[in-house]
Amino acid sequence: METNTVHKLADILATATVHNNLPVAKLVEMAVKRGEGVLTDKGALNALTGKFTGRSPKDKFVVDEASVHDKINWGPVNQPISPEKFQLLQQDVFEYLQGKELFVFDGFAGADQTYRLPIRVVNEYAWHNLFARQLFIRPSEEELANHEAEFTVVYAPNFKANPAVHGTNSETFIVLSFEHKTVLIGGTEYAGEMKKSIFSVMNFMLPERNVLSMHCSANVGQEGDVALFFGLSGTGKTTLSADPNRFLIGDDEHGWSDNGVFNIEGGCYAKCIKLSEEGEPQIWNAIQFGTVLENVDVDSDTRKADYDSDKYTENTRAAYPVDMISGAVIPGVAGQPNVIVFLTADSFGVLPPISKLTKEQAMYHFLSGYTSKMAGTERGITAPQTEFSTCFGAPFLPLHPVVYAEMLGKKIDERNVQVYLVNTGWTGGPVGVGSRMKLSYTRAMVTAALNGDLAKVNYETDATFGVQVPTTCPNVPAEVLLPRNTWADKEAYDKQAADLASRFIENFQKKFPNATDIAKAGPKA
Incomplete structure (x- = not known):
């Protein structure tokens, strides 16, 4: 962290009542005493986040500093804010915190000690500090004694920005400065902003060290075989990675280095x-x-x-x-991945329930990050809608997505990783006509992919999407595997498949007009 930021923060902490690295029980006690939350009958602390019950992506900014200007993928995800506005906002936040009761957590992001980032989190609320303690990696007593933060999160939920003065879009702000190594958060009580801000930091720093940062879950089998699960909300990522026959490495954020896979979180x-x-x-x-x-x-x-x-x-x-989590891998490190699973919930009912991808197809589907929103799941959605989230984590990528895709392709090549696309959505027709794929079938297909059974079967090439579809799979009826066969109206299937393919093509051309080689691996018009 730059010296001026360190000194300013040190001055603030010197004037405040500071609780450093409190144990869980003390933080819970103080949160309840301060009226920040209530205990449930199971002993958990329940807090309400008020106006904001999710992230505020339109209020997230990256400081446009000379050292990172040419590296950041500027746009709606990474909105620029000037160094001058950041300095002014930081000054006002620090002034606001003077004399307040504050909570400090010192810990790490990254379970692999070679790549971990020492962090400090400064909170106005006890329950936010408890959140940070439970979500990030907690240090041992020895590590805490020698801890020097390289990145600091300052979270002042009750401080509201003035857009006219601070250059923000609203009173809410999540501002990341790589030169000051600081994240400023305010105007929102949603604790997930802390977690995702540090993930964004790691998504910038790790690739510079030849480590692929990934928004995925990961587990490991009893033989040491590692699997990665990518997927957007509603695709079954948490459910399928929480396999009682395997050990959880982590459920959301990971790095992939020459050492293997590691959990970014604790x-x-x-x-x-x-x-x-x-x-x-x-x-x-x-x-x-x-x-x-x-x-x-x-x-x-x-x-x-x-x-x-x-x-x-x-x-x-x-x-x-x-x-x-029973059987979790502690610390969250494991070997090189053997299998990657991309999860999608296709409510159009045309993607195969499981298919094998080439390296190029894997890069294409990684950049596409497809799933679909179901009719009726949100107000105003009366028909299935496509959703594309680049690299299955678009809101947290400071660098250009192709950087991550090319790293993925290189690692797939180097480690001979098998990649599968799994559709947990509809079969036999779209929503309203077909039915949701049985979870037991999906589990059987994923199990067959992980244990190598799908390496021993015959495949057919899907005419529209170009992927390789197995004709048999243990514990799954053969007729389920080829989606066209599950539709009573074959002409309707062909029309719907062509429609989805065109949506893939349009999305890719719009977002990645220069990635022509990768585009060739996509669906055919």
Whole structure:
């Protein structure tokens, strides 16, 4: 961190009442005492985040500094803000924090010590500090004694920016400065902004060290075989990576280096809506004392959490250390990946339930990041809609997406990794005509991909999408594997497949007009 920032922050901390690296129990006690949250009957701390129950992407900025100007992929994801506006905002935030009661957490991002980033998080709320402690990597006593932060998050939720003065779009701000090695957050109480800001930092820093940073979950088998799962919300990433026969490395953010795969975080940030003990027992059991719940509807008398309720938001969350998951890999490091799984929920019902990709196809589908929103899942959506999120994590990528795609292709080549595209969406027709793919079939297909069974079967080339589709798979009916065969109206299938292919092509041409070699691996018009 630049000296002036360090000195300014040190001055603030010298004038404030500072609680450094408090244990979980103390943070919970203080959060409850300060009225920041309530305990559930399971001992978890439930906090409400007020106006904002999710991230504020339109309020996220990167400081346009000379050292990073030519590296950042400027645009709607990485909006520039001037160094002068940042300095003014930082000054005003620091002045606001003077004399306040503050909470400090010192820890790390990155389980592999070769690539980990020492961080400091300064919070106005005790529950935010507890969130940081549970989500990032907690240091040992020895590591804490020698800890020197290289990046600092300063989170002042009650400070509101003045757009006319600070150059922001609203009173809310998430501003990242690589020269000052600082993240400033304010005007929102949604704790996930801390987690994703540091992920954005790692997405900038790791590729410069030849490490691919990835928005994915990862697990490892009993033989040491590693699998990566990429997928947008609703595709089954958490469900499929939480395999009782495998060990969880992490559920959301990872790095892939010459040493292997490592978790960037020390915790999990799981969605809670519709959570049940039967459906997701690992998450259910992790919600205990020390877990932070966000915006869950809790009965004021019984203190029981109603996970079916969307009273505050559908984006209800639970934050807990990864070691609360039975069988989790601690620390979160493992060997080189053997298999990569791209998950999509195709509500058009035309993508194969599982298909094998070449390296070039893997790069294409990685850049596309496709899934679809189902009719009825959001107000105003009356028909299936395509959603493309570059690299399955567009909001967190400071560099140009092709940088990450080319790194992925190189690593697939170097390690001879098998890549599969798995459709957890519809079969036999689109939403309203067909049916959702049975989870038991999807699990069987993923298992066959991971244990090598799909290396022993015959394949057919899909006429529209060009991918290789297995004609047989253990524990899956053969007729399910070829999507056209599951449609009663074959002409309707052909029309729908052509329509989806055109959407892929249009999206890719719009976003990556210069990636012509990768484009050749996509669907055919």
